[in-house]
Amino acid sequence: MRTSDVPEVVIQRMPLYLRSLNDLAARGAKVVSSTALAHEVGVSSAQIRKDLSHFGEFGKQGLGYEVDYLRSQLERILQTDTQWHVLIVGAGALGHALINYRAFEHWNYYLSAVFDSDPAKVGQPIGHLTVQPMSELCNTIQERHVEIGILAIPAEAAQTVADELVHCGVRAILNYAPLHLVLPEDIRVSHIDPVASMQSMTYYL
Amino acid sequence: MRTSDVPEVVIQRMPLYLRSLNDLAARGAKVVSSTALAHEVGVSSAQIRKDLSHFGEFGKQGLGYEVDYLRSQLERILQTDTQWHVLIVGAGALGHALINYRAFEHWNYYLSAVFDSDPAKVGQPIGHLTVQPMSELCNTIQERHVEIGILAIPAEAAQTVADELVHCGVRAILNYAPLHLVLPEDIRVSHIDPVASMQSMTYYL
Numbered sequence: 097m098r099t100s101d102v103p104e105v106v107i108q109r110m111p112l113y114l115r116s117l118n119d120l121a122a123r124g125a126k127v128v129s130s131t132a133l134a135h136e137v138g139v140s141s142a143q144i145r146k147d148l149s150h151f152g153e154f155g156k157q158g159l160g161y162e163v164d165y166l167r168s169q170l171e172r173i174l175q176t177d178t179q180w181h182v183l184i185v186g187a188g189a190l191g192h193a194l195i196n197y198r199a200f201e202h203w204n205y206y207l208s209a210v211f212d213s214d215p216a217k218v219g220q221p222i223g224h225l226t227v228q229p230m231s232e233l234c235n236t237i238q239e240r241h242v243e244i245g246i247l248a249i250p251a252e253a254a255q256t257v258a259d260e261l262v263h264c265g266v267r268a269i270l271n272y273a274p275l276h277l278v279l280p281e282d283i284r285v286s287h288i289d290p291v292a293s294m295q296s297m298t299y300y301l
Numbered sequence: 302m303r304t305s306d307v308p309e310v311v312i313q314r315m316p317l318y319l320r321s322l323n324d325l326a327a328r329g330a331k332v333v334s335s336t337a338l339a340h341e342v343g344v345s346s347a348q349i350r351k352d353l354s355h356f357g358e359f360g361k362q363g364l365g366y367e368v369d370y371l372r373s374q375l376e377r378i379l380q381t382d383t384q385w386h387v388l389i390v391g392a393g394a395l396g397h398a399l400i401n402y403r404a405f406e407h408w409n410y411y412l413s414a415v416f417d418s419d420p421a422k423v424g425q426p427i428g429h430l431t432v433q434p435m436s437e438l439c440n441t442i443q444e445r446h447v448e449i450g451i452l453a454i455p456a457e458a459a460q461t462v463a464d465e466l467v468h469c470g471v472r473a474i475l476n477y478a479p480l481h482l483v484l485p486e487d488i489r490v491s492h493i494d495p496v497a498s499m500q501s502m503t504y505y506l
Contacts, residue, residue: 111497189397286498292316293491297473
């Protein structure tokens with residue numbers, strides 16, 4: 097595990113900065129002020145300056161940030177040139193959507209395998225993959241050096257499968273199941289929770 | 302729009318506290334220390350105390366929080382008893398997954414309609430809904446008082462559809478498309494961005 101004194105919330109915002117810089121570059125911007133970048137991302141400009149200061153000096157006082165330069169620096173910080181092997185557990189509608197989500201491969205997250213406990217789904221093709229039985233999970237993780245698992249399964253099964261992923265060598269889990277996973281401290285977990293996103297919007301309505 | 306002096310990041314954490322309190326209650330916990338709750342959520346206990354202090358006094362010094370009481374207070378703050386009408390644009394695999402995601406209805410987010418621009422999908426049943434053509438979008442929003450739209454469509458179409466949703470009366474958008482939406486200030490937007498979640502995990506690997 098990479099050691100870091102940078103607060104986790106800062107690390108969570110870095111991909112958002114990178115995404116906005118990509119959008120700005122696609123629209124032809126060469127330079128962006130911290131105010132304009134802040135507006136894109138939806139944080140304050142003081143927050144951006146403070147977040148970036150953890151990694152060095154990227155802007156010039158009064159001149160803002162060079163879009164391409166800052167983008168390349170964030171890509172370096174986030175190691176976006178590393179190729180990661182990812183597997184998905186769950187070959188339902190969500191599994192299908194994830195396998196067909198082009199942004200993963202664009203950012204070097206390579207979907208290596210998909211698994212399902214339902215014998216009727218095993219053997220079916222989805223995109224470039226074929227659904228494998230859960231009995232092959234551990235071997236596949238070890239043979240293909242899979243470090244990231246995506247849980248696209250119901251809450252009832254999520255903890256058991258997460259435990260198995262970790263036992264077999266997975267070090268990070270993207271969890272779509274509506275359930276808090278209890279895992280060892282050194283395992284990274286991100287929870288995609290659309291209800292939480294809804295609640296933080298409807299608070300304001 | 303509800304006025305609020307509470308920072309937006311605090312509002313984004315409140316649903317996570319509520320989710321963890323529900324998990325704790327399901328496991329039979331009656332009382333939880335801020336340290337234990339912090340461990341569940343993955344923030345510091347100082348953060349929890351500071352976040353909750355925006356809304357009042359919920360714990361007793363040295364005794365922690367009563368799980369059921371704090372949970373009911375968070376439900377009140379987040380207005381979880383309000384029923385919201387939600388529509389989905391995009392009847393692909395992600396649209397299917399969202400319509401079958403039981404957590405929405407459990408939390409009073411009622412999926413009222415689903416739309417797709419593909420004539421081959423219009424008329425198909427998905428769960429309790431039937432796919433409608435885009436031409437019916439505006440009327441449906443107004444007739445059914447839909448306030449929230451979910452974008453489950455490719456990036457190319459997302460900005461145009463978001464503009465139409467807002468024009469027809471939608472006030473909050475949950476965006477699954479890998480694209481930053483540019484919308485009026487008073488429209489709430491949440492972006493579900495699995496690549497950003499991946500990057501904030503792989504930073505540490």
